[in-house]
Amino acid sequence: MPDSTGAHDPGAYDPHAFPPFAVTVDLAVFTVRDGQLHVLLIERGQDPYKGAWALPGGFILPHESAGRAARRELAEETGLSETTVAALHLEQLRTYSDPDRDPRMRVVSVAYAALVPDLPEPHGGGDAAHAQWIPWAGHGPLAFDHDRILADAHDRIGAKLEYSCLATAFCAPEFTLGELRQVYETVWGVELDRPNFRRKVLTTPGFVDAVAGGARLTGGRGKPAALYRAGPAKALHPPLLRPEGARNDRE
Numbered sequence: 001m002p003d004s005t006g007a008h009d010p011g012a013y014d015p016h017a018f019p020p021f022a023v024t025v026d027l028a029v030f031t032v033r034d035g036q037l038h039v040l041l042i043e044r045g046q047d048p049y050k051g052a053w054a055l056p057g058g059f060i061l062p063h064e065s066a067g068r069a070a071r072r073e074l075a076e077e078t079g080l081s082e083t084t085v086a087a088l089h090l091e092q093l094r095t096y097s098d099p100d101r102d103p104r105m106r107v108v109s110v111a112y113a114a115l116v117p118d119l120p121e122p123h124g125g126g127d128a129a130h131a132q133w134i135p136w137a138g139h140g141p142l143a144f145d146h147d148r149i150l151a152d153a154h155d156r157i158g159a160k161l162e163y164s165c166l167a168t169a170f171c172a173p174e175f176t177l178g179e180l181r182q183v184y185e186t187v188w189g190v191e192l193d194r195p196n197f198r199r200k201v202l203t204t205p206g207f208v209d210a211v212a213g214g215a216r217l218t219g220g221r222g223k224p225a226a227l228y229r230a231g232p233a234k235a236l237h238p239p240l241l242r243p244e245g246a247r248n249d250r251e
Contacts, residue, residue, distance in 0.1 A: 206233025
């Protein structure tokens, strides 16, 4: 770049001095269906890894932010409507930049995670031959480094339940504490102590509100279980922490 005298500054930035690389987005979207944790996966329709399962995602276009690219790719590859995708709360997870993570070229990916109730059935589109909700416990090896991304995202959504009231969104408007506990057990993959869970929920301000006179038979021989609805709180103070065995310690 010339200075005021017209000479070139030897310390000026030269974009051609650095090898080019691409930036992509990958999305790990979870939901609870039929009492099981499911993840949204696509079957790749193109090489590399044609026919393999992968996370939805793709390349960020010029003049496009990562967040905008994430929603565009999610809509294109799964067939979810733009309205549905626009309403999702996508949380940026982390950046994945290992040099050999993509066989085509150097690719850096910005990953997003979400845990959302009541999502519709997807179908393939764009680069995806097919899109499907797959049970978390039953998914096989994924393309690229998506197994690592998915494991990190699973840990993130588990932490989300510790500090937020998100679990109540997966229950009916009126629910028992057993039904709420099942959401935590489904996402965390552990069995919780019932009395301890009940105590923590009922002593957390604003987490749930009792339904006056409400009760539901739950299939056991005991008395009907009391009903609750989501309380006014948005965050849990104190948090409802996972048992140590349910944590993902990988970095």
